[in-house]
Amino acid sequence: MNSSDLRIVVAQLNLLVGDIEGNVDRILDAVNESRDKYQADMVVFPELAVTGYPPEDLLLRPGMYERIDKAMEQLVHGVSGITAVVGFPHHSHHGVYNAAAVISDQKIQTIEHKQILPNYSVFDEKRYFVSDETPCVFEINNTKIGILICEDIWHPEPFQRISSVGADLVVNLNASPYHVHKGEEREAIVQARISENNIPVVYINLVGGQDELVFDGDSFVMNAKGQVTQRMPLFEEGLFAVDFIHEGNKWSPQQQLDLVQRPSLEACVYQALVIGVRDFVHKNGFKGAVIGLSGGIDSALTLAVAVDALGAEEVEGVLMPSRYTSGMSIEDAELEAKKLGVEYSILPIENPFTSFLELLAEEFKGYEVDTTEENIQARCRGLILMAISNKKRKMVLTTGNKSEMAVGYATLYGDMAGGYDVLKDVPKTLVYRLAEYRNSLGEEVIPQRVIDRPPSAELAPDQKDTDSLPDYPVLDAILERYVEQDQGLDDIVAAGFERNTVSRVIKMVDRNEYKRRQAPPGIRITARAFGRDRRYPITSGYGKDR
Numbered sequence: 001m002n003s004s005d006l007r008i009v010v011a012q013l014n015l016l017v018g019d020i021e022g023n024v025d026r027i028l029d030a031v032n033e034s035r036d037k038y039q040a041d042m043v044v045f046p047e048l049a050v051t052g053y054p055p056e057d058l059l060l061r062p063g064m065y066e067r068i069d070k071a072m073e074q075l076v077h078g079v080s081g082i083t084a085v086v087g088f089p090h091h092s093h094h095g096v097y098n099a100a101a102v103i104s105d106q107k108i109q110t111i112e113h114k115q116i117l118p119n120y121s122v123f124d125e126k127r128y129f130v131s132d133e134t135p136c137v138f139e140i141n142n143t144k145i146g147i148l149i150c151e152d153i154w155h156p157e158p159f160q161r162i163s164s165v166g167a168d169l170v171v172n173l174n175a176s177p178y179h180v181h182k183g184e185e186r187e188a189i190v191q192a193r194i195s196e197n198n199i200p201v202v203y204i205n206l207v208g209g210q211d212e213l214v215f216d217g218d219s220f221v222m223n224a225k226g227q228v229t230q231r232m233p234l235f236e237e238g239l240f241a242v243d244f245i246h247e248g249n250k251w252s253p254q255q256q257l258d259l260v261q262r263p264s265l266e267a268c269v270y271q272a273l274v275i276g277v278r279d280f281v282h283k284n285g286f287k288g289a290v291i292g293l294s295g296g297i298d299s300a301l302t303l304a305v306a307v308d309a310l311g312a313e314e315v316e317g318v319l320m321p322s323r324y325t326s327g328m329s330i331e332d333a334e335l336e337a338k339k340l341g342v343e344y345s346i347l348p349i350e351n352p353f354t355s356f357l358e359l360l361a362e363e364f365k366g367y368e369v370d371t372t373e374e375n376i377q378a379r380c381r382g383l384i385l386m387a388i389s390n391k392k393r394k395m396v397l398t399t400g401n402k403s404e405m406a407v408g409y410a411t412l413y414g415d416m417a418g419g420y421d422v423l424k425d426v427p428k429t430l431v432y433r434l435a436e437y438r439n440s441l442g443e444e445v446i447p448q449r450v451i452d453r454p455p456s457a458e459l460a461p462d463q464k465d466t467d468s469l470p471d472y473p474v475l476d477a478i479l480e481r482y483v484e485q486d487q488g489l490d491d492i493v494a495a496g497f498e499r500n501t502v503s504r505v506i507k508m509v510d511r512n513e514y515k516r517r518q519a520p521p522g523i524r525i526t527a528r529a530f531g532r533d534r535r536y537p538i539t540s541g542y543g544k545d546r
Contacts, residue, residue, distance in 0.1 A: 006042075007038065008171070009038050009040040009044070009239050011044065011046070016283055018058055020064075023051070024075050031084050035081050038239065041141060043082060043083075044084075044173065046215075047150050047174050048098060053210070054175070055089070059096060069091075076103055076106055076108055078106075080104075084103045085173065089129075095130035097129060099113050113136075113149075114129065115148075116131065125151075135167075137165050144168045147162075147170070147171055148170055149174075152172070156193065160196070160197065170202070179525055179527045181265075186203065190222050200224045200244075200251060200253055203221070208237075209278065218232065221253045222253075229254065232260065235271040242254075269426070272523060273422055273426075273525070280420050281314075281395050286394060287392065287394055289315050290317075291315065291396075294325075295326075297446070297451060298401055301423065301435050304336075304435075314394075319333050324377075332447050335447055379413050381414065386418070389418075389419070396418030397420055398424075398519075401423040401428050401431050402529075404428070405421075405519060416520070424519070425523060425525045436451065470501055478492055483509065485528075513540075
């Protein structure tokens with residue numbers, strides 16, 4: 001490289017929350033590789049890279065900062081011959097800052113503090129951090145580089161402050177979680193800031209799964225004209241070199257010859273599910289996963305995701321037919337397991353189901369058969385799966401989708417029993433699209449008749465989901481408006497939906513909050529997921545007169 005040019009390495013890493021020492025070791029490895037292999041002037045890491053993101057209430061533990069201080073000493077001592085920009089929690093007598101340290105020549109040269117703290121959706125940074133509006137600019141190769149941290153770039157003022165002190169380019173450290181179309185939103189926001197300031201931006205994002213959240217990487221570089229010149233892969237770790245050249249009095253990033261294209265929505269969501277499962281199972285120390293296979297589309301898709309995430313050797317399928325399970329369902333479930341190379345067992349639940357009915361016969365005397373008997377079947381299956389999980393140290397992956405979780409079409413301590421719900425934020429209509437997408441990648445691992453036939457819980461004779469629910473296209477459209485957009489009954493009816501149907505769906509969503517509060521965590525892929533994203537009271541009179 002010409003001595004007047006500038007090379008920055010984007011360290012798009014998958015880090016583990018709370019593993020401070022391990023994260024610093026990985027950061028130092030990336031620092032050394034950036035210097036020795038890429039001959040970079042600077043390497044930039046994601047937001048709060050030292051602790052991982054989000055560290056949540058770990059930040060309230062005093063002992064956390066003793067470990068951070070020791071790790072930062074190790075980090076500072078290990079950085080020479082290159083500049084590293086590293087996110088970390090900076091504890092001071094003013095409070096704790098979400099910060100970025102600029103380290104070179106075994107010294108911290110300066111520290112940037114996050115200026116705007118997000119306190120919406122999945123973010124609650126005001127619980128932990130204080131803010132500081134002082135802009136931070138440092139120099140490399142006669143280049144003034146400004147730092148912004150995540151939310152700062154979503155507002156005009158922090159960028160304007162950086163611009164006002166003479167920044168030639170901006171690096172933006174992020175831990176920005178994925179949801180559908182999030183990549184396009186980020187690029188539009190950065191483009192807006194550039195149009196106001198005419199300064200190029202290097203956008204660095206975290207990658208990997210952390211409980212409900214998935215970080216997609218998707219880092220990118222945008223020139224002073226607001227054009228993407230380089231885009232890093234989605235859902236992949238790596239070190240990526242970015243070259244800037246001096247043109248007149250401006251710094252311009254070199255154009256990537258083969259610009260990475262963002263995959264389809266289905267491909268992005270599927271990759272998010274895969275990395276979410278892989279990281280949740282492995283980072284929590286489980287030896288694999290176990291899944292109840294019903295022959296339906298939800299368990300078929302969950303099985304495919306689990307195999308792609310963990311490998312067939314780490315996944316076990318369990319078929320648990322009842323007196324109501326069709327032969328077709330057993331055939332399809334076995335075929336799915338065989339095509340994906342998964343070991344499976346068949347454990348009929350007739351005997352335990354009958355035993356429970358006999359045990360409860362006196363207690364139930366005088367009562368009609370209803371959903372209670374259906375739920376007992378589901379709970380027999382939940383008990384079996386959890387027993388296998390305990391014995392073999394395999395995580396139970398539940399298979400309920402967002403449509404079912406929304407309206408409570410699931411059984412507490414039955415099909416909701418498990419450690420992680422892969423499809424918890426995936427509407428049923430998207431489940432079908434993802435199944436078709438997975439089959440398009442090669443062999444048809446989800447039988448076509450599983451996709452084509454009407455869905456059924458098979459807990460009663462000739463049962464279909466539509467016996468209890470509106471058709472899924474109608475249900476999902478109503479749920480999107482009520483759950484994700486916070487529209488009310490009249491607004492949804494005005495959009496063309498039948499009033500009684502909308503009212504019934506809203507009541508089901510509201511009264512099943514207590515179930516969702518007890519559901520396992522699941523991967524967030526929409527802008528409004530159940531759990532840490534959408535927080536509603538269980539006990540509420542808000543909608544009682546609807």
